[in-house]
Amino acid sequence: MTILSPRGPTVSPPGRGGEIPVSGPRAERVVLGRVVGATRLVGQPLLWLLVGFAILAPCVCFLALAVCPRLFGQGSQWFTLSYLKGMFSGSVAVSMVNSLWVSSVAALIGIVVGFPIAWVLRRTNVPGRRVFGGAMWFVLLLPSWIPSLGWERLVQPDGVLYRIGIGAAWETHLVMGPFGVVMLLGLRSVPFAYLAVTAALNGLGQEFEDAARTHGATRLGAIRLVAPILGPAIWSAIAIGFAESISDFGVAATLAYSSHFTLATYQLYQSIGNFPPSFPAAAAMGWLLVASVAIPLTVQARALRGRSYAVLSGRTRQVQRKDLTRRGSALALGGLGVFYLFSIGVPAFGAVSSSLLADFGSSLKISFANYRQVFTSSGLAGPLERSLVYGIVTASITVVGGFLAARMLAKRRSASTKLLDFLLLAAVALPSVVFAAGYIFAFNLPALSRIGINIYQTTTLLVVGYVASSLPTNARVLVGAVSQVQSSLHDAARAHGSGALGAWFRGVLPVVSRPLVMAWLLTFTGVFLELPISQLLYAPGSPPASVDIQTNLGNYHFGVGMAQAVVAAFIALAAVGVVLGGYRLLAPTGWRRIGGGMARG
Amino acid sequence: MENGYGSTRPRRAGRRRVAPALAAVTAAGALAAAMASTAGVAAASSAHRSTARAKVVPLVVYSAQGYDKLVTTTFAKKYHIPVQLDDNSTGPLLTQIEASKNNPKWGLLWVDGPTAFAALDQQGMLLRNWEPSVKWNALGTQSIPKDKSFTPSGVTLVAAIIYDSTKVKHPPTSWQQLLSPAWKGKVGMNDPSQSGPTYPLIAGMMQYFGGVSQGEAYFSKLKANGLVINPTNGPTLAALGSGQIQLALVQSSAAVGATFSDKNLKVMYLKPATLLPGVMGIDSKAPKAEQAEAKLFEQYVLSPAGQKEMQFGDPTGDSLYYPVVQGVAPRKALPPLPAASVLLTIDPYTWGARENAVNSWFTANIVQ
């Protein structure tokens, strides 16, 4: 490749012993390229440093309290096992058992529903598959307390269904009980399964199914035969579904609470929320949650052991979508419709309608008073703006870290990748409040203050907290796409003269651009509507939007709070729309075509 | 393939083991620092926050009150003291305080309910033996603790009885009446583990009936008579509004606030009505300069100007309180204060210690 520099053409690319210009735009690119190259060199250690500081340290500090309460002034003993012992009896034990089986079932629901959806959207020509695929991201982005609250508002005795006259006791009991909890958590696990399976389907060539069919398998039989090849993806989905379900607080605090069906996360929050709080007891529960993650990981290891799943080859044949018959289309659309109705439609209806109904009134009076209050009260603009900024910054940092972590996870399983896998999954299993409190313990040490480092209650620590709590899920979401990147793409670019930066841009970025955008959006909306970390770590005087909303939801301004939540959700979605629209307009066509399986329906 | 993107630079052997070790070392370092800190916390406590700067130290206020934004802003403007407000629900505030207690970062706490303050005081976290110089009224003097570790700013009552006057023609005249069949399934209240003001209600009833077990008996009977539990004021009042219940036991400020949007709702008090003061307390470990500012803040809050801000800042919620200083009248919408014989004060120290146990009993027996 001939490069024109201010000094005239040079033949060899910079950084390879050729002439290196010292000024001008080319020089900047060289420097950037060197930085990128250096980043790749130190990428792994940097990631471990990030994981160590931001994730491991706070969690370890928090969990240490279970056996060492005196550590952060939370008790008098330097060592005790009483808290751990106390976990195995009474209501805590009950709630733990509840959480275990609920999460297991929810994870299974996630894959049982997510797999067919991924197959239908990826392998058939069902109409509207783009919309359905995009809507799946919507299900993922929505914080769990919104659907939960929405369902509750729908079926509770004075809820929307009753008000419009079609309420019934069995409906209420069905939703406000273990069944409803499992259903909601299961629906929440579906997007993870969908993403994992879709990414794996990208690499699954058509010939495996063709071979099965020419040797006598029916269409369904061929899918059954081929499905185990997607084993790693399926197990990964189950593991993350389990971890997300067991750490979920949104459903535990709303639906499960109202159903008098306690989950471990709620007990954990209670330990912290009681006054004086018992952090050691909460830490003991944290240990149980972390340990529970070993279950899906062990089962996964057992199931995948000894088998090879190397299917990706350069000659993998392009998949052709199956033409659905009319009946097939109707069936598929019906199934998809039911899923989205349950996971988005109903909760949205419940949430929006309860914000539209006047707070106190025995009739079905629709009033925009709540929304009016939201918009006239000057208080919300600042927090919203702040949340937007926090969201953008956090998402950008997290995506980089997540990409590095995903790269590590996608490579062959060495001891350190297994460790990273476990750490990240365990971090998902811990509720955010543990993170937040752990941050206070880890970073508010007197020793640090003595040397002048006061980062507790600063925006910096808040953003670090956001990043740390988003990183694990972000990494897992990217693994599918990153594992498809063939190193040869990058090598080819470099062999043809690109610098490090150019090689990455030309060889790697196009394949992962879409998943990166989606992962960015996932983190962005998560931060925007995130609560526990915001509550405990925000810098006084600069509240994010979610804190503001929660204050209203918690007291008599319920309708206003819901209206605020709806508005915030809309703003988050509008931002999503802007980013996606921008991507569509600005990204080269080729980028959008490749790697589309990850995000496209 | 092993090297990811085909980097041809030879990797140092053992690099992979170094990186996770880095993480472990970091975490271990954090733990070690924690232990060292805890051991040395006594020596460091008074010097940890930099007072080298003789400049104005910001006043960090942790508050759950609905009017706090207005009051702090006005205070800051008037006295040119920067105020950083952590406006949160009570729960997270207390969590923050407890979690950071080896290195506190707050100056003044302002929430409803003295039991939390009693607990803080027992841990030595509050500044003692100081009260602002104001003229207290009867409500005020009842709410000041012996060691003057915290200061009331206003009082609400629990429980206020709020009922739908279109449905309830004969409001109850005693708590015992609520146990009768006429009220079966029509009464609602909050869950004390979710709703801060509800525990004082329960504690007050227990004190009135003679003790914890007597109070448990009453609530068990109430539950047997179809008591409906909701997490907090909001859902309880919504249940009232939709007709699921006809009478609710809530905090007086919430009750009066509800009457604004529905004229059919009426508020009354039964004997006893427990006092629930909104309370301010100062961090004993804060730097002297900040403590001085906090004292000035308390003085301001209880001044006529501050009281006006308080009554203006959250007109449908927290502003509906009964003042604790002489010369300030409550907002007109409030029902008149019941006679002193109806009012009941609970000792936050005694009852604060029982809070967890009582709440747990309540959750296990009444909420479920």
Place this chain on the structure above:
Amino acid sequence: MAERIAIDGVDKVYPGGNRALKQVSLAVEPGTFLVLLGPSGSGKTTLLRCLAGIERVTGGSIAIGARVVAGDGVHLPPERRDLSMVFQDYALWPHMVARDNVAFALKRRGVSRAEGRATADAMLTRVGLGKLAERYPSELSGGEQQRVALARALVGDTGLVLCDEPLSNLDADLRERMRIEISSLVRQAGATAIYITHDQSEAFALADKVGVLEKGRLVQLGVPEEIYAAPASPFVARFTGLAGELAVRIRGGDRGDGTVEVEASTRSSVRPFRARVGHSGPTGARGELMIRPTAVRLCAADGDDHHLVGRVADVAFRGRGYEHAVELSCGTQLSNVFAERRVERGESVGLRLEMSGCLVFPGDGAATIGSVETAAGGRPADAPHVESTLAGALQASAVEEVGSWK
């Protein structure tokens, strides 16, 4: 129970307008080993996939035995067609060991699991992999994987075996061995086989019959000897192995035996010679001469029995002799010119052409019967392929050296 395959006027148009198959018709008698030969894009893979039922035909029909499996609103799915297939990339299921891969094909026979495993083991032994039955595909080499795929295809004793370029991913030495295995095993099984490849030597070695496809059309169908000796068009001739092509002037001398006298239009031409006419119909004044490698011999440049002169551009040792690439003065190169003794690069040589291996086609390069486009650009409504007969084509290649150029 080998089946007869009848493909009748099959069209395949992909969404987007790509016409992959155009009116392909052929019949395959039971037990025949048919090889479909053609470059990439010729439609052979598409035809095979239509036979398998993995693709639907857009027009025409396919019958296997007495059943119509495709066309006329019928589309029998693959699993009901009772056939088996060997794939280019083996398509072994990576999560199953070799035995299970093979045994899967027996499921449709309804045999018990134990019986299936035993039969699979026996089949694997037949292909020489008896000891590797427990291995996963990733633990097998390419050749071993292909043999497992072959075992899988044969174990079910179906009447029709389809092969999609199964040897193209193998190393050269392995390819020959595997070719022999496929040939013998399939014939032993007695099934009808349809095999596609782009390698003409492979096709000729394997086939009972060869069908040549060009851009979706079947341009010639016949036994390998016919295809080789009497290609229906320059395309077929090129695809079946040429030393080179020359532009020639046709000097007439048509004696009704299918040969004419030609002279090369190049300064390298020494004397005219006779060549076979590779087409039917009138011959113009000009033509393209297709020269088979076997039709060119090296001789001394100063002799008097050679037809062309040239300069050796390259020489390659082939074990049994040498192959030379000879460049003519017009720049045309003739390759694969064999001689037992080595002639060095740069030397002048004479080239002698044998009539049997020289075919002349009309000068504008377009073939006549059997090609898609006629010279006038029209399309015949029904484009039949050329089913040449050995007798007619070889008749004219009687070893009659024409001495008319003396």
